[in-house]
Amino acid sequence: MTSAAALPAPLFRLVLAFVCGGDDALLRLRHAYRPVPPLADLRRLALVAKDWTAPVREVFAEAQLSHLTIALTSTTRAELENVKRAATLRGSRVRSLNITFGAYDAHQRRFFADTGLHFVDDTPLPWREIFARLPALRRLDISRVPLSSPHVAAILDAASTSCVGVEALLLPGSDGRLDGAGSESVASIYAALEKWSARGTGLRHLSFPSRLDADRLLQNTDYVANVSALCPNVEFLDGYERSIEGYDRLTCADEWTISRATWERFNQRCTRLKEFNWIVAPFSDDFFRVFGAHRKPALESLTFAVNMLWDWGRYFFALGDADRGSRPCYGRFATDPKAALPACPALRKLDVCFYHPVDEELIDDPAAVFEEEDFDFLVHQYPADEVFNVDVFGDAFCAALAANCPLLERLSMREVAERYNRNLVPILRFTDRGLVALSKLEWLQTVELRSINCSERGLFALLNEFPRTFGGQRDLQISLGGASPGSQLSFYHTVSKLLELLAKATDAQFVVRRVVLQLHNASLAPVDPDWSRSYLRKLEALIEKVKQQHPSLTFRCGINGRKSRGFARIVDFGLFTSRATPSAWLVWDHDTTRAQLERGDVFYDCGSTLHSHPTQPDPPPEDDYFYNHFDYGDHVERYNEIHAGHALATGGSDAARGALADYLASEFNADIYDYADDYFLGDEYPDY
Structure with a gap:
């Protein structure tokens, strides 16, 4: 110590x-x-x-003194004197300065001024005196000053004159005002960048959420060109973070409407980037290849994503292309995102974000209009077609990732809007070969994959081919199956085959390492009750065989709709070694299942309390492998009852319809529910 x-x-x-x-x-x-x-x-x-x-x-104490916030409320003489006094007292200790006039909403692109500052634009403020007292300033945050305010130009001119060591600049986004003040502010930004480049080392961090709306091509070309020329040492261009919306959607106000030539100059100059998110750039093979052709040895975080607000017709029109239709190598016709990976030899974190058109049954459901606050957004802003081909992130992509990014620690391929995209299908070109390629990554710690097309052999390879030089823990979360007829039972088949493989394996080296595996069922459809009982009997027998062969393994299996030794659906299946510690985010660590873990249970129930009538008692603890998991399958029997009641009510008396409405309101807090006749999978079930 x-x-x-x-x-x-x-x-x-x-x-x-x-x-x-x-x-x-x-x-x-x-x-x-x-x-x-x-x-x-x-x-x-x-x-x-x-x-x-x-x-x-x-x-x-140093941290407190190094950060100064100027939050103007009235611009009175006394307030301005206090600001100058604070700047004088702290002086050369100040490293970070935050100036605020109110609040900026990057999503709505609106600025809300604080009460008492509505006439601040007409009030001269002593910015030169203030910045002259802060010679050691390195971070300037004016993100809460409206871009249309004339004070933006005054602040940047004073800061770039007196504070030559500034390395981080956080700017406001466009607030929709296209007057001369807004254009003057943008011009002052580039003038300040030029001063810092000529007199200092240039910026390492620049945050500019959005430019002016007029002439997107000109505004974005000027921005990227100035960054390329004046900020060659830039490490973070993260203005998108303040306008990105990633819950049930993926939108961003920061769009780089630029040509390939502008993109080429940017990649040639700005090779010190530490992170990049493709949500701002065109999802195009040409842009992937340019990015990959220029190595960025410091890049540690990369995200592949497509902005829901991106409009290819608008993009091609801005470039002066009369043909505004779709074309090869762009958007859903892009085929080569792996071409960007050679630029990232030090990559540690890779995210791939997926979303799809809204499910038709959601749009057609009248209840959704009342239940979804942004229903209009779902209908009009979600894409009508797929934004890119999910198969481009398959085996070839994984092989390129393993070859070009040997230091990778975290890989995530996730669905952004599963609530509205529930009829998912696996990435068909992501097979066992992709998992084998990932298993070779020496420092890989976390893998999160949406539904893929792998078998038990690929999963075993990912588990077992563990680099001996890596002593950490691997957390693997992989989804299997989907809504397509050929994949609805894939999860169940793969789980049983994996257990059969583990029961026979004598070379399972991973059992002495730190490994956590959780397999998710991407199919939401409940299974046939009779088939579920036979499958469950086989599953229990296989688990017992594996535990005899590998006693250090612990298994967890979450089901819902458990009844009469059967189930409606298995939600997830997992295993972990005795040396591993499952993440707190997994349901396995919840207080409700901790006692089951301690007594050695494998299966846990996920919502049996929601059954419409009493279930049979659970078996004794030593045979109880289930934990409860609330999901779609818990309502199967209730759905059938409602469907029958709905048919009766629509052709019956007013009293019958009223009784049904009261029942629905009390049970589901809704006015009307209508469900399909067939709730079970249509595949042929194997005998177990």
């Missing part, structure tokens, strides 16, 4: 930031000039030892 506290102050701050950040600290430690842990963590670290108390207090 004493030796750590005796470190030089800058190094000690880095150590504290890493300790508080955990394994992902280096990815979150985005700005080396401000590695200050959260206040709560500093308080806790101060109690580690007596020798730590004084250094931690110094770090906290």
